[in-house]
Amino acid sequence: MSAPASSHAYGIGVIALIIGMGASILFYTSFYYPESLEKPSVDIHILEPVENFMISIAEGAATEGNPSYVPNNPKITLTIDNRVLWMNDDVTPHTVTADHRHIDSYSGEFGSTGVVMPGESYEFIFTEPQELHYHCDPHPWMTGSLIVEKSRF
């Protein structure tokens, strides 16, 4: 008349299985899966290059015909100077905006979010060889480019 003990044990087994599956799904979605989406591993010498490469947003850059991003079209070398800083040396806010959506697989999407105020800077670490063309949103005649190359050493 009462259920045999084995059927009870079976019920507990099913519940344990469901809890176990739930726990593995939780583990997968909250620990394993996000980790697999993380940034690729990048050589520490690329993440911490010897020096910064400085690009000046020159004073008077807002006026068409004046120098804007100085130096323009430099060669950047991975592990040497691939951390690039755009310093706004002008009295006008400017942007550093990619001509076309530009993504570094470690650093993500390139470009200042909003304007770079006078005296402030925008920084980006390039972690792989690439060529970039960029401009200033409010002053589209301000254009720049750079090339990132592998170190020869």
Ligand SMILES: [Cu+2]
């Ligand atoms: Cu500008």
